[in-house]
Structures are given as structure tokens and as C-alpha cells.
Amino acid sequence: MTILLFVIALFGFGIGALFLGGLLAGVDRIITARLQGRVGPPLLQPFYDVGKLLAKEDRWLNGFESFYIFLALIIVILSGAFFFSGGNLLMVVFLIGLASLLFIVAAYCTRSPFAEIGAQREIIQVMSYEPMIILMAVFYYSASGSFDVAATVGLDLPLLTQIPLIFIGLLFVLTTKLRKSPFDLSFSHHAHQELVKGVTTEMSGKTLALVEIMHWYESVLFLGYVALFFVWGSLWAVLVALVAVALVYFLEIIIDNSFARVKWQAMLSWSWLVTLLVVSVSVVVAVITNTGLL
């Protein structure tokens, strides 16, 4: 049963998230354009771009970078399937960590000085958001009684009502995870603030197309983290979660367009400060309720 569910989720996520992620990117570009007073490209432009990248002639420095990226993509799809088949949240978080590592190694193996700087920044990005993401998973566990994503369906009230601060923490680091300015240090869609092309400096053609597709999958998965907070045992949950995710994504686009990239020191200290703040308050609350003081 669970294996069947996983296989269905694998195909569902593999195909569904590909289209959904591409569409999200298209929506992002249109809204961004409107915010800047432009009309913007057609909705399907991201697909055209990736199609064109896939058709390009192969250029490579060594055979490794495309291999690492390919492996990272597979792992992102796997973890998405685990997530949407109701699997273990912490395992998903850790698997995404493996994908990030492969992405970093892909940048290093080219020995481009620009890609290496991008890789250093990607490492610092991981360091800034990882505590919040791990702790989100743990608080999810202590609030819902299980690490399994499927447990949300059995809740009487959405998690947001139980651990609202953790949701705020997630929102803060989500900007980094979705590669939005001001925290898009390792590589970004905004050419004006980029150091060559960051992590992807030496990636082109098919490899770059895979990076783009991986980003789509990741966006859908991370918005799934957001949806976790809005799901409970009611059919209304679907609607509420969809609206919440749409609003969050819109908010991220606004943030993306309103802030210039910051230095890594700022990203690290702000992310950690927010994480420390929301988690400590949540811990105090948890300890108080645990010991029955409230």
C-alpha cells in the first residue's frame, strides 16, 4: 500500500510539479514585470527557455558537473514524492540537504573562481536556513505527534494555530530557499546584482536546464512546507491551503522585488536571530504546557 502510494506520488510529483513549478516561474515573471511597469513575457516563457537550453550544443569543462546536477535533481524528485505521499518530514529535509551538497560540489568541481564564490555563498545559505527548517520539522512532530506529513489530515485545527511562530520563522527562511532577493546570494535571476552567474557560472545547455527544472521542483516542495501549516481534517483545508500558498508566493515575489541583495553576514545573522527568537519562545511555551503550568 505505502509503496503503491509512493509510486503514484513519484509520478504525480515528477510530472505535476514540473508543470506547476514552471507555471509558478511564469507567474513570478509576469508579476515581477508588472511591478516594474513592464508587460512581461507570456506565462509559458519558462518552458520555452528550458526547451531552448535543452536544444543547445553541449559545452563542458569536465564530465562531473552535469552528473552531480542530475543526481541532485533525482534526489529532489524523490524527496518531493516522499513528502506528497505523506512520508517522513525530517527525511525529506535531510534528503534536500544531500541535494544541496551535490549542487555545491557541482560548482566546486568546475574550479571557476566565480562558481566557487557562489558555492561558498550557497553553503552559508544552507547554514542560515537549516536550523529553522530542522526545527520546523521537530516542532511539526511535537505538535502533530508524528513526523509523517500524512498526520496533518488527522488534525482538528491547522498547525498554524498551534505553532504560529514557527510558521513566521519558516516564512523568513523561505526567501532564501526560494532563491529570492535579498537572500539570493549564491545565484539569482536578477542580473544586475549577480557576480557573473554564481554557482551556475560554468553551467550551460542541458546542465543549466536541469538546474532550472530542479529549482521548479524545489519551489513546489517548499510551498508544500507552507501548506503543512494550513491543512487539517476537513475538505475546506484544500482551499485554505491553496489560498495560503498563493498569498505566500505573492508575498515572496513582492519581497524579491523590493529588496536589494544583502551581504552574507546580514543574511546569516538575521536568519539565525529570527530562528533563535521564534524557537526560544516556542520552546518556553512548549515547556510551560508540557509541565502543566498553563
Add this chain to the structure above:
Amino acid sequence: MLPIVFLILVPLAAALLLALVRDERFRSVVVIAAAVALMFAAGYLATTGLFSPTQFFKVNAEAINYILLVMDLICCGYIVYRGVRHKHSLSVFLAGVQAALLVLFELVVAQDVHTISDIYVDQLSLIMALIIAFIGGGICIYALGYMRDAQSHQKRHVLSHIHGGDPARVAEAAVLGTDRRHLFFAIMFVFLAAMFMIIFSNNLGWLLAGWELTTVCSFILIGYTRTDEATANSFKAVSINLAGGLAFCTALILLASGENPILELDKLIVAGAGGSVVLPIALLAFAGLTKAAQMPFQSWLLGAMVAPTPVSALLHSSTMVKAGVFLLIKLAPTFGWGINGVFVVLVGALTFLYCSAVAISQSNAKRVLAYSTVANLGLIACLAGVGTPEAVWAAIFILIFHAAAKALLFCCVGTAEHRLHSRDIEDMDNLFVRMPRLAMLMALGMIAMFIIPFGMLVSKWAALVSVVDSGHFELLIVLGFGSAMTFVFWAKWLGKVLAIASNQSSLEQSIHKSERFGLGFLAVLLVVTSALLPLISAYVVVPYLSGITQLLPSGYTGVWADVSPQLSMDNLLIMAIVLIALVAVLAIRLPRLAKQGNDSVYLSGVGQDSDERSFTNAFSQTSLASQRNWYMEQIFGEKVLEFRSNLLASVVLGAFLVLALIVEANVL
């Protein structure tokens, strides 16, 4: 019983042979034969004992107590002798007090206390035995090739000294240049014997004897090269470990002179779980923390890396520090929310956070490894302090995987150092091209330390769960931030090692056969133990935890009353499958991927050579692009963090020992 005696006596016999005969071929034969014998004996013991309940044995030989006392006194005497020669008064003092306490304990206090069982075998001691025999044995074999290189390096170094003509330096060079490898290997095997004594002794007096023996062995091995730095660091190590030994000794005297004298480990655990013997357990925990190089005592292990690399590999993976955390894990049922539990949790948590942070700022590969070891030991201590069966489950697995991965990593760094003449991570750029196999093994060791399908991270996952379940919410923050920082220092090192420039020639051929064998053996061990995690959990670790429940008196209702594994078998199996798939894909694909590029690196100018990263700049001159890893010293540097963290740890340590004293006084 016989295999245990075999495990203790074989390394001692091997040590004797190695010390007496200096012939190199003979040495190789003895080392390999002894290592293989240990592996077989440990394996045999495991097949017979791993799946059966704890067995206790009584040894009817009072003489052993006296033999061990004499051995302890010889050890103390040796430290006093070396201390006097090198004018290190602290170690002389500590060794003197130690000797006096040992005599007091053995001949006065414990004279009338009789033990029911002196030796025991349970699943944890068998796990330790396998680690010591296989990883320790593997390291000894690896050391054969390594020490040959080290000796020739030293000889060259000495010759350059003699060319100066200064008589004082010539004399010094003569001392440094003598071939003392026979003693080196002898002490390595004594070390293993001492470890076997520690893990099988139920008699606390015997446990202490093994404990002291590891202190002396580490003292000799750290000072092996006889340089000034090595001597200074060996005295630092011995002073700290003697302080721990004093605490251990004092604890035993208190235990043996109480109303209900206790001289056995199992009785101590039962009494401790019942809430008595607070001060002795605090002292034993202190001893464990010093041996495990926890803050503020981490400096001895960091200094220990002046020793030849196999010594570091041995100290960090299967001996010494592992004895410290072994004791803490043994005592775990007595911890929990009591004074001692909170004490160990705080010190461990502080150590884990501080060392993970400082490791980011280190570019010396061995220092990164050392800080990572101390951090992981901190995590193990922390989990032992939490003291629930789930936390101990995680602690045992971290111990296993840390031992396997660290042994491999140290040996890889040692081999790389002899070829690159540097242990700096920046000099390991392109290692994947220069020594592809070595780089892959090194990469394996690194990802096994912090990436998911490997056992280490699965254990950390279990640690997170156990911490929430036991109500230690504050530790969540420690684990979250600590793990994030762990990612940083491994990822950037891994990146350097896996970078590729095709103009480098291969250095791999110069690696000795024994070194290659040792490295491959350790790597296989690492992957196999990781893949077998679900089985080890179900058939070894969970039965060990249930065994403790049976040990406790029937009225006991604490957390140990009910033991159940917390990570579902499903998830463990998924991890094992992902692991096998990942290792297979990497092992098959990586060596075949290298192909000549058809493009060159972008360098903001007219590129000349991608591999050199040279380009023509705006003035038509040649420039070289270079990129170092970021070490972020202004945030994570030792200078920024060390003093304050050590101060904090010292305050915690002092406060809790005083607290334990007060509680004990009230109880009395």
C-alpha cells in the same frame, strides 16, 4: 571467558614481541597476524555473545588485583620519571597523588570488599570490542606503511640538521632520528589491550587499571616524535587525563568505603538509577568527560595531533576518547533529569556547539577532524546525559559511525599529507585528479559524517526525536544550529577535494600496499555498518537497552522501564536502500566520468589556461585567479570564541561538582 582473556593477552604478547625485535619484516608479520587474530577473536565472541543476554564471570584470583596495582604504580612511576626529567611539576604531582590513592584504595579501603563478578560481556561491550579489533586493527596495519614514510621523512629532516654542523643540533638530531618504531607499534598494541580491559571489566578496580593504562599509552604516543612541541603536548594530555584518573580513583574510594560498598559496575548503575551515590557518579562523569576531551579539556586532544597520524586515528576512533564516552553511556541510566544528568548534558551541548563552530574557521585538515571529533563526543555525552533509552540508542550509533568514519578520514589525511607535504585543506585542491582513489575514500568519509543515507545522520535524526520526547527542548536549538555548522565545514572541504583540473599528474602509485589495504578496509567497514544499521538496531542495540531494564530492581518505574525503538523499521530500511543505491552509483560512475572538456573556465579576461586559472588582464599581462575557501574567522575563530566558551564550561563543571558534593553531604 576464554576469548576475552585472548583479546587482552594477544595484543600484550604482540607488544612484547614488537618491543624486542627490530626487524622490519618480522614486525609486519607480527602486526598483521595480531590484528587478524584480534579480529577473529572479537568476531567469534560476537557470534557467541551478541544475541545472548549479559554474562558475568567471577575470576578467583586475588593475585590479579596486585598485578594490576603494580602495573598502575609502574605507570605512575614512569610519568613521575618523565615529569622530573622535563621539569613538568604538575604531572609529577598528579602522578604522585594518583599512586598514593591507588595504594590506599587497593591495600586499605577495598581490602575487605569482595566482588561477585569481575568480568562481563554484553552487547555494548561487544560493539566496542568489534570497533577496537576491526578499526584499531585496521589502523595498526595501515601504520606499517605510514611509519615507513614517516621514518624516512624524519631521517631527511635529521640530515638537514646535521649539515648545519652545530654540535648541539647534531646531538638533538641524533635523538630525533633514532628508529623507535618497534616501541611505537608495541605501545599501539598495549593501547588495544587496555581498551579491552576497560570494556569487559565489571570490577571497577580493573576498569580503573585499564583507564590509567590508556592514559600512559597516549602519553607515550603523543610524545613519540620527541620534538619540543610533542613533549609539551604529551604532558598537557597526561596532566588532564591524570586529573580525570584522580576523580575516578576518588570515586572508587568513596564507593568502597560507603555503608554498602560497591565495587562493581552493574551494582553501581543500579544504585545510581535509584538516586544514591550522586557524588561518586559525578566524579566518574568528570573522569569520562576529561578522557572524551570535553570542554574545557578539549585542548589535550587538539594538541595530540602532533603525533604520527595513525596515533590520531587510534585516539579519535577506537580508543581513548571512546573509553570516555563508553563510560558515560554505561552510566546513562543514572543520569536523566538529576544533577549529574543535567551536568553532562550542559557540558556536552556546549562542547558540541563550540567545536562545530570553531571547526569552520580551521584550514588545517587535522584540526578540522579533531574539532569534529570533540563535537561528536559532545553530542554523545549530551545524549548519555539525557539518559533515556532512545537517547542512548542514538549515542551508541553515533559512537559506531563516528569511529568508522574518523578512522578512515585520519588515515586518508595522513596519506595525503605524506604526498602533498601539507595538511592544509587549501592544498588538497584537485586531490580528485592527483589521487583519485584516495580522494574518493576521503569524500566517502566526509559524507558519511553529515549526509543522510549514512548512519551518522540517521543517528542524529534519532537524537532529535529522543531529545523532544525526553522534554529537553533546549537541546533542539543546540542540535539544529550545531548540525547546520557541521554542514559548513564538511561541505567546503569536500568541494576542494572534488575539484578538477586535468593538468595534474597522479601521485597515487607511491602509496604503500599496507596503507592502501588499511584505507580500503576501513571504507568497506564504514559502508557495511551503515547499510546494516537496521539489523544492528534490531538485534544488538535494542536488546542491550532491554537488558538494562532487566538489571534494574523490580520496583523501578523510570524511563528505562519500557524500551522501544523510536525510528520505525520502514524509515531505517529506506535509508539503507538509498545508501546502497547512492554508494553504488557513485562508485560505478565517478571513476568513469572524466572526459576532456570542450570549454574553458570564464576568468573575466582572455583565458589562457583553465587548469592554471591564468588569464590575460587589461594590461596584457598574465594574471592568476585564485580562490580560497572562506573560514569566517571574525565570527567563528578560536580567538573570538575560545576563552569565553572555556570559561563558561569551567563554571558549569565547577558548579555541578560542588552541587553534587552538597547533595551527597545531605544524603549522608
